Amino acid sequence: xxxxxxxxxxxxxxxxxxxxxxxxxESRPLAGGMSLIPMLKFRxxxxxxxxxxxxxxxxxxxxxxxxxxxxxxxxxxxxALEDAPLTLAIPMLREVLTKVGDIQVRNMGTLGGSLAQAxxxxxLPAAAVALDSELVVASTSGERSIKxxxxxxxxxxxxLKQGEIIREVRIPIRAGYRxxxxxxxxxxxxxxxxSLAAALKLSGNAVDDVRLVYSGVGDRxxxxxxxxxxxxxxxxxxxxxxxxxxxxxxxxxxDVRGSSELRTHVMKVITRRxxxxxx
Amino acid sequence: xxxxxxxxxRITLKVNGVTQAVETxxxxxxxxxxxxxxGLTGTKVGCDTTTCGACTVIMNGRTVKSCTVLAxxxxxxxxxxxxxxxxxxxxxxxxxxxxxxxGLQCGFCTSGMIMQAYYLLSRNKSPSEEEIRDWMHGNxxxxxxxxxxxxxIKLAGSRM
Numbered sequence: 001x002x003x004x005x006x007x008x009x010x011x012x013x014x015x016x017x018x019x020x021x022x023x024x025x026e027s028r029p030l031a032g033g034m035s036l037i038p039m040l041k042f043r044x045x046x047x048x049x050x051x052x053x054x055x056x057x058x059x060x061x062x063x064x065x066x067x068x069x070x071x072x073x074x075x076x077x078x079x080a081l082e083d084a085p086l087t088l089a090i091p092m093l094r095e096v097l098t099k100v101g102d103i104q105v106r107n108m109g110t111l112g113g114s115l116a117q118a119x120x121x122x123x124l125p126a127a128a129v130a131l132d133s134e135l136v137v138a139s140t141s142g143e144r145s146i147k148x149x150x151x152x153x154x155x156x157x158x159x160l161k162q163g164e165i166i167r168e169v170r171i172p173i174r175a176g177y178r179x180x181x182x183x184x185x186x187x188x189x190x191x192x193x194x195s196l197a198a199a200l201k202l203s204g205n206a207v208d209d210v211r212l213v214y215s216g217v218g219d220r221x222x223x224x225x226x227x228x229x230x231x232x233x234x235x236x237x238x239x240x241x242x243x244x245x246x247x248x249x250x251x252x253x254x255d256v257r258g259s260s261e262l263r264t265h266v267m268k269v270i271t272r273r274x275x276x277x278x279x
Numbered sequence: 280x281x282x283x284x285x286x287x288x289r290i291t292l293k294v295n296g297v298t299q300a301v302e303t304x305x306x307x308x309x310x311x312x313x314x315x316x317x318g319l320t321g322t323k324v325g326c327d328t329t330t331c332g333a334c335t336v337i338m339n340g341r342t343v344k345s346c347t348v349l350a351x352x353x354x355x356x357x358x359x360x361x362x363x364x365x366x367x368x369x370x371x372x373x374x375x376x377x378x379x380x381x382g383l384q385c386g387f388c389t390s391g392m393i394m395q396a397y398y399l400l401s402r403n404k405s406p407s408e409e410e411i412r413d414w415m416h417g418n419x420x421x422x423x424x425x426x427x428x429x430x431x432i433k434l435a436g437s438r439m
Contacts, residue, residue: 006305008282030352033348037329049284052351102332103398104335104344104395104417105344108344
């Protein structure tokens with residue numbers, strides 16, 4: 001199956017890429033291509049040009065700066081997974097990245113690409129929100145930084161404007177937090193039916209801070225803030241967790257992967273599993 | 280490099296140790312160049328949607344699904360296909376193990392399976408069954424039920 005015809009630009013530098021993307025309004029950046037190429041084949045998009053970010057040096061790196069990890073947008077899942085200091089400092093990343101697609105997909109797919117794709121059932125968007133990440137976005141007019149929580153605007157829709165690309169993902173290291181990523185799939189390698197990216201800080205037995213972010217239950221990663229509030233200051237037990245669940249606001253969609261009812265049920269099940277499994 | 284829609288571009292890539300120059304439209308995929316331009320039909324197109332893994336090859340040291348990599352993305356790359364595994368008519372130990380352990384029936388998924396197994400065994404010579412199944416889950420087989428594929432990979436690992 002051939003994709004439709006498109007032009008191709010392999011820019012020598014990030015500046016050239018940004019200029020081209022701004023000038024050619026219907027051009028699209030190409031990162032790993034793991035979502036873009038299938039979408040081209042299915043004629044879901046018809047860009048005039050693809051601007052290949054892969055040859056550009058300086059978009060793939062993993063650096064620690066104090067209590068923040070700075071990860072270049074073109075960093076591939078496999079590269080992040082193989083960086084032991086990174087997955088040690090931010091343990092949720094290991095859980096998330098080992099659940100993305102399959103090995104071959106992780107060898108090509110990039111962190112920035114998956115965030116820009118903003119698949120409502122994707123792994124990285126929910127994780128980025130739970131990890132309180134910031135996305136550094138570049139265009140010809142400079143850089144701006146967007147909180148992951150404000151970045152996702154709808155299905156496959158983000159705060160990126162034409163001519164902007166994600167340049168870097170910044171993830172704070174939160175010592176003293178516990179992390180979990182639980183993903184329920186119909187088949188190995190599939191997108192999530194529902195997944196939960198959870199961050200939790202306890203003081204003694206009581207919840208000091210908690211973030212519960214789900215994928216597959218809305219048009220973007222869904223953070224259940226009301227449920228989080230109910231848990232603050234309380235011990236994690238049957239009562240507090242059921243109180244939290246009763247505050248869920250998500251209205252999951254029905255599609256080929258499952259009905260809204262099934263997703264609502266799974267959302268509750270994995271929330272109990274994560275919160276009551278904390279030791 | 281700037282190519283307009285419909286125009287062709289010249290790329291060079293090293294396939295199984297041999298440098299090849301190919302003229303291609305940007306919309307063609309690596310698997311098209313391998314099969315149609317270079318005649319390396321051991322690499323198969325199965326699902327054509329990044330699911331089944333029949334088109335798995337090694338690009339710059341890592342396995343990729345060549346139905347979802349543009350040929351232009353492979354410009355300057357080193358690619359290893361199933362044809363590059365055997366030498367002087369002698370099968371690679373993984374190929375031999377698949378044959379001996381009946382790790383195939385119709386054979387359509389086999390080249391992709393073997394390339395992914397090669398990648399796994401090059402990093403871990405004695406993987407557990409769980410590790411094998413995790414590393415191989417991007418490769419689908421509709422015949423064997425996977426048992427003999429897992430056995431073949433264990434057997435190959437024990438001989439490497």
